[in-house]
Amino acid sequence: MIGVIGLIGGALIQPPEDAHRESPDTRRPPVVARIRLTDSTDAERLSALGDDVWRHQMAGNAFALLRRGLPVKRLPDYTPEGARADRDFWTSISRGLTRIRDKKLDHQGRISKAILAWQARQRFEAYRHYWFTSLVTPYATPIRGVHRLFASLPVTSEADRQNFLGLLAQYPALLDVIHQKLKGQQARGIVLPKAELALVVLLWRSFVRPVGQSPFDVDSVRLATVSPDARARFTSKLAAAINDRVNPALEALIAFIEGPYYSGAPDRVGLWQYPGGKAYYHHLVRVHTTLSIEPNDVFAVGQRQIDSLSQELSKVQRLLGFAGTLAKFISSLRSDPRFFASTPEEVGRRLDRFAAEVEPKLASLFLRIPVAKYETRRLALDLEPTMTYGYYDEPRPARPTGVYFYNGSNLDQRNLANIEGLAYHELVPGHHLQIALLRENTTLPTFRQDLGFTAYGEGWGDYASMLGNDLGQYRDAYSRAGRLMMEMMLGTRLVLDVGMNYRGWSLEQAREFMRKHTLEGATQIETETLRYGADQPGQALAYRMGSLTIQSLRERTRRRLGPDFDIRRFHEAILGSGQMPLDVLAWHVGRFVEEEEQRHSPTSGQWRLPPTRP
Numbered sequence: 001m002i003g004v005i006g007l008i009g010g011a012l013i014q015p016p017e018d019a020h021r022e023s024p025d026t027r028r029p030p031v032v033a034r035i036r037l038t039d040s041t042d043a044e045r046l047s048a049l050g051d052d053v054w055r056h057q058m059a060g061n062a063f064a065l066l067r068r069g070l071p072v073k074r075l076p077d078y079t080p081e082g083a084r085a086d087r088d089f090w091t092s093i094s095r096g097l098t099r100i101r102d103k104k105l106d107h108q109g110r111i112s113k114a115i116l117a118w119q120a121r122q123r124f125e126a127y128r129h130y131w132f133t134s135l136v137t138p139y140a141t142p143i144r145g146v147h148r149l150f151a152s153l154p155v156t157s158e159a160d161r162q163n164f165l166g167l168l169a170q171y172p173a174l175l176d177v178i179h180q181k182l183k184g185q186q187a188r189g190i191v192l193p194k195a196e197l198a199l200v201v202l203l204w205r206s207f208v209r210p211v212g213q214s215p216f217d218v219d220s221v222r223l224a225t226v227s228p229d230a231r232a233r234f235t236s237k238l239a240a241a242i243n244d245r246v247n248p249a250l251e252a253l254i255a256f257i258e259g260p261y262y263s264g265a266p267d268r269v270g271l272w273q274y275p276g277g278k279a280y281y282h283h284l285v286r287v288h289t290t291l292s293i294e295p296n297d298v299f300a301v302g303q304r305q306i307d308s309l310s311q312e313l314s315k316v317q318r319l320l321g322f323a324g325t326l327a328k329f330i331s332s333l334r335s336d337p338r339f340f341a342s343t344p345e346e347v348g349r350r351l352d353r354f355a356a357e358v359e360p361k362l363a364s365l366f367l368r369i370p371v372a373k374y375e376t377r378r379l380a381l382d383l384e385p386t387m388t389y390g391y392y393d394e395p396r397p398a399r400p401t402g403v404y405f406y407n408g409s410n411l412d413q414r415n416l417a418n419i420e421g422l423a424y425h426e427l428v429p430g431h432h433l434q435i436a437l438l439r440e441n442t443t444l445p446t447f448r449q450d451l452g453f454t455a456y457g458e459g460w461g462d463y464a465s466m467l468g469n470d471l472g473q474y475r476d477a478y479s480r481a482g483r484l485m486m487e488m489m490l491g492t493r494l495v496l497d498v499g500m501n502y503r504g505w506s507l508e509q510a511r512e513f514m515r516k517h518t519l520e521g522a523t524q525i526e527t528e529t530l531r532y533g534a535d536q537p538g539q540a541l542a543y544r545m546g547s548l549t550i551q552s553l554r555e556r557t558r559r560r561l562g563p564d565f566d567i568r569r570f571h572e573a574i575l576g577s578g579q580m581p582l583d584v585l586a587w588h589v590g591r592f593v594e595e596e597e598q599r600h601s602p603t604s605g606q607w608r609l610p611p612t613r614p
Contacts, residue, residue: 042104047445049096050112053119054447056089063145064450066152067439069397073163075149075170076142078135078177080184087127094120107591111577112445114584118290125283131188132271132280135178136257137196137535138203138386138527146174147207147215152398155222161234168216168241172249179253182261190274194265195507196534199386199527201258206382208250211239216246269507269533270500281501284538289545290455290581295502298541302494305544306517309488316481327516333481334519339417344408348376350416351406354423354473361471362429367572370436374402374427384409388520388528389422392431395439402432413521417482418489420473421465429471430464431457438578448578454539456579459546462490466547470567489518490547493532493540500533507533549582550574553589560593564600 040048058065060082062072097117102110126133134140150168154160185191192200207215218238223231271277271284285295310326317329333339341347355374362369372395379390390406404426407414424430434457438449465486474480492514499505499513510529514520520528532540553574558565573592580588 042100043106043109045096046100046105046109046113049093049100049116050445050447053093053116054445054450056086057447057450060086061450062149066149066398067394067396067450071163072149072153072167075146075167075174078142078174078181080130083127083130086123090120090123107588108445108577111580111584111588112448114587115448115451115580118581118584122283122287125287129276129280129283131181131185131190132274132277134192134535135181136200136204137192138199138383139531139535139539141203143178143204143207144383146171148393150216152396154398155218155234156225158230161226161230164218165234165237165241168238168246171216172245175249175253179256182256186261186264188275190277191261191264191266193269193507193530193534194262194267195269196530197257197262197265199530199535201254203383203386204250204254204257208247208254211242214242214246216242269510269530270502270504271537272502272504278502281537284501285541288454288538288542290453291545291549291583293545295498298494298545299498299503301545301548302491302498305491305494306488309484309491313481313484313488316477316484319477320481330485330517330519333417333478333485334415334521336417336478338478339415339482339519341411341414341416344378344411347406347408347411347414347416347419348378350419351376351404351423351427354420355427358424358468358471358473359428362433365429365467365470365567365571366433366575367568368437368576370433370440372400372402372432372436372440374404374432374436376404376406376427378408379405381409386527388524388531390426392426392435394432394435402427402436404432410521410523413523415519415521417478417519418486419482420479421468421483421486424468424473425461425465428464429467430461433464434460434575437575441576441578444578451579453579453581454542455546455549455582456585457546458543459548459550459582460574462487462543462547463550466551485519487544489520490544492517494544496529497532497538497540500529501537505533546582549586553586557589557593561596561600564596566596569596 058068058070060077062074062076065072093116097113097120100113102113105113135142150164153164153167155164209215211217216238218235223234226234266273271281274280281295285293285298289298313329314326317326322329322332341350352375379387384407387407390404392402392404395402426432438444441449465483468474468483474483496505496510496513500507500510507529510533511525514525514529518525554570557570570589570592573589574585577588
């Protein structure tokens with residue numbers, strides 16, 4: 001266990017000195033926050049800022065628009081000018097926050113202000129590190145989301161179909177932005193490693209498909225209510241766009257990656273090797289953990305986790321009467337036939353079974369259960385070679401069911417000892433429950449309904465898999481061993497991510513460490529280590545650091561409240577106010593504890609207000 005690293009404090013960020021010396025790009029004037037109601041209350045000014053942030057989020061996030069059923073007129077902007085406009089917007093938000101006094105806000109208002117201040121700090125930093133972010137790697141690329149956008153766009157009316165074709169006409173320009181960013185990164189000495197580029201090319205080649213197989217095809221089901229003549233006109237224009245513009249643009253990008261870009265690719269992985277790479281990694285650690293913690297401290301947490309989990313696993317080994325070393329026990333789990341599925345459909349059935357088992361028990365841990373349903377589906381075949389597991393995709397108007405897309409490939413190498421914990425992590429009480437409750441919560445300020453913090457979201461997912469213990473799951477020793485090995489996997493991420501990006505570990509060194517401490521097969525180890533060392537550095541830290549923080553908050557709350565501790569009310573405190581940085585969450589839970597003490601002992605002392613700043 002680790003304690004919460006610290007509470008947010010100090011003054012609000014100040015804009016960089018050069019924030020307003022740059023001439024704004026004349027083609028894209030920066031969006032600025034509008035501070036209205038000059039004689040209004042602090043709460044009203046904060047609400048106006050929140051509204052401006054929501055509009056900014058919607059203007060720059062096609063996926064958020066789609067999720068809300070709003071029209072999408074423009075593909076995302078990943079240009080340097082777009083990044084600069086975003087920086088300028090958050091500069092104005094930061095200035096607006098300095099005019100709002102904490103003591104004039106209620107508890108939810110203070111949370112909103114703390115969240116906005118945290119976002120503004122990180123967005124300033126993100127602008128400084130613009131040239132480090134990847135747009136082509138399998139996990140980090142936005143292109144898969146863009147393709148899902150097209151797969152979900154309405155095409156019923158003539159206006160819908162014209163909008164679809166108009167957005168598709170923007171696609172080659174988006175690819176050119178990605179192309180130009182790769183060139184800019186190359187000029188700055190930031191080139192993806194050769195091992196990662198093999199996955200990059202594999203992914204992007206999967207998008208170059210003829211009409212009838214393209215990611216942009218519109219099937220007959222979506223066009224069922226369209227007249228034959230209108231359908232023929234649309235499909236003809238769509239085919240011409242795919243053949244004449246989309247596929248050639250994809251081919252041009254791939255040719256650059258395979259040729260001039262690859263020629264300068266390093267053999268090593270990790271951010272440490274690039275100019276300014278270690279400073280960028282410091283930034284990523286703060287962004288993904290939302291804690292004030294150093295990379296080497298995260299590395300040490302990971303080592304302690306592996307030691308502690310090894311001891312727990314040894315207890316299970318003795319319980320099963322397995323003679324031999326812990327390494328041999330792990331090896332036996334790695335090859336045990338009970339942990340392998342014979343068909344992709346069996347993977348889905350196992351996930352569904354475990355989620356169905358806990359669903360009737362959720363009321364014992366939660367005050368609210370989401371209305372939205374969930375299901376499992378296999379990943380698209382072209383994504384499976386580049387992804388280790390899969391991903392959860394939340395409900396949206398075009399598909400009001402949350403879906404976990406699982407990887408059904410290479411089943412002889414895909415150990416499923418952890419599948420029970422995976423079901424709880426991805427579905428209930430994990431991602432689906434948390435995200436669906438957030439989307440259904442209309443009491444939050446609008447901008448907070450669309451927020452996502454990796455440490456909160458993935459931390460909840462990992463914590464939720466542990467809730468299987470509270471729900472009476474993990475009933476046999478092998479099931480507990482699988483759960484411990486899932487935790488071990490997340491613990492190794494803390495070591496490997498820091499090792500490769502900050503401490504100079506080689507790819508083979510990382511893979512050997514993973515072979516020693518996890519159940520993963522060769523295919524998963526290859527893609528997973530590249531995910532940490534080249535694709536999404538820092539992101540994998542969020543899972544365990546977030547979970548450990550929530551566990552720590554729960555234990556501290558339980559000790560403080562004693563017999564008055566109600567796990568359902570604690571979970572409502574964690575989930576009921578939406579996603580937030582973990583330091584803000586710690587302050588929020590502290591307030592919850594004080595309210596619980598007051599509720600149970602209203603005359604036990606004078607009510608204490610929380611600190612002025614969370």
